[in-house]
Amino acid sequence: MYLGIDLGTSGVKVVLTNEQGAVVATSHAALDVSMPKPLWSEQNPQDWWNATCACLDELADKQSLADVKAIGLSGQMHGATLLDEDGEILRPAILWNDGRCDAECREIESTVKDARQRSGNIVMAGFTAPKLLWVKNHEPDVFAKVKKVLLPKDYLRYKLTGEFASDMSDSAGTIWLNTESRSWDNTLLNACGLTESHMPSLFEGNEVTGFLNAGLAERWGMNAVAVAGGGGDNAAGAIGCGIVEPGQAMLSLGTSGVYFAVTEDFRTNTAQAVHSFCHALPNRWHLMSVMLSAASCLQWYASQSGYKNVGEMIDDVEHNVAFDDAAIPLFLPYLTGERTPHNNPYAKASFFGVSASTTRAHMARAVMEGVSMALADGMDAVDESGVTVSDISLIGGGAKSAFWRQLLSDVSGRKLSYRQGGDVGPALGAARLAQLAVNPDTAASDICFQPAIEASYSPNETIHNAYLLKRQQFRELYYAIEPFYSAPKKHKTFTN
16 A cells, blocks of 8 residues: 655645555545735644644544555645754745745846746746745844755655655755756755755655654554655646656646646746746656636635535536626636736736626636636647647546536647546655655556546537637736736825
8 A cells, every 4th residue: 555645735635545556545634724914825834744644543543554655745836834953843834825025036036147047937926935035034033043944745754754855846846946957056045045954855756755753653553664755746646647758748727727748858938937847757847837726716706606615606607607608707817816827926816897797607607717718828838838748637626527627628729638536636646656666666657657538528619719719808808907916006196
């Protein structure tokens, strides 16, 4: 057996898999996000650990974990977890969707003129490096005590093993990694007042980074098993779907929305805010577009408009609103800013074109369409990097809806596949990386195979053509109101 632990933004998920890669048991514990100020998004790392322990306690109560051979980790990327010299938490972790450090992004790129070439990425507010510079600039007493900077899943590794370690795919999202050489970049670290000593050791996702400590092993009825490098949530999700070879891609519908395409070499497209990261396997990279609010937009609207849940909302849209209904407004899905292709932490969500005939269901459809169009824009940006994609798999909790899968195909004009286990996501990939770590002579393709296709979706030509026009309106709307998306400032007062 193998354990995969995924630390998401909204919760921790643990899966138990067998030698054939099938999921035999799961557990889940919810997490809350704190947003104490505009643009801020934080969590307490202790809550991550408590939720992880609760999940493993639940699994151990259900069945024996004595046959577990290894543990793999995946998790939300970019979060800044700051520890002092005693390994204690210094402040709440600043999360991937936190947008407070736009000024620090500019400061890093001003200090390191070739930062984009070194990291392969624009320095964005969501990444880890500007978060640390923000702490240095605004909380100098905290910064002075920082001994280690860990990504979220790597804090769990520290609690499980006592080791400070990370994998290449997650570390690439810090801006401190030279993504091409797969090593820490001292120039980028120094720009934030840090050195390599503040960083964890680097491993590939399928390498052993440490072993479960004896006390925890006894608690869960396990041996002191190996803990694999694992991967950032998107790379691990790709591993779980067998997205490991050039030409393979996936579209992930979680809190955020991600389009992920595998390459065998290092490529960049910073002009359109495409992310260029290492994959969780050696000699593989990936290009990725990211929208910060995807399925979370559906959850937001469902809860604000009186639906019992997102499922009820989607059912209402499916049965009561046609794609060509004139009462559907446009929706810009930027609840927490945006990355690809706009790189704008100040972007806001908005409805345009609401009329007296617009109903709750019309607006719900607008939300689904807006998210879908933003995802399609990201897919186009990745393809413009010179990537040729032959197969796109859907994963993530949002992918459970067959109606939304077809809508995504119609909007994007792409053929999409939904595979068995597509709702398990990164936790399954983490378990597979654990299996690879203790079976180093086994080919990755034998363990990281693509699950069987459950359903395929092709675009309806008539509907797709209608969405081509709507997508153009969608883009023009963004640029028309972009001047209103800016850092807080004093506005001119108009008088008669």
